[in-house]
Amino acid sequence: MSKKKSSDNGIVYSTDPEFQPQPDDLPEEETLPAARQPLRIRLDAKHRAGKAVTLIEGFVGTESDLETLGKGLKSFCGVGGSVKDRQIIIQGDQRNKVLQWLKKNGYTQAK
Secondary structure (H helix, E strand, O other): OOOOOOOOOOOOOOOOOOOOOOOOOOOOOOOOOHHHOOOEEEEEOOOOOOOOEEEEEOOOOOHHHHHHHHHHHHHHHOOOEEEEOOEEEEEOOOHHHHHHHHHHOOOOOOO
């Protein structure tokens, strides 16, 4: 049996004869310029076995641009991390380094 997921949004059966499933293709948001990005930097340790991580939230734009930003931040800080649920997760307390990198790269609204 195929392991592919169908794009029916979980709908198995409908009794409505005129039912049309909604397409999954939502238009991606345009990426705001760096100076207008409302980024928030915070330290978080919840659900991480007590280990602290730096979270960067509030990015407005495409998923690929978010991945690129996350890769640049991880590279500058010299630590690991990931991009999940529209958040950039950087291992450890890197708030000062992240803020420094963002300001240097034109993200003036980062807090």
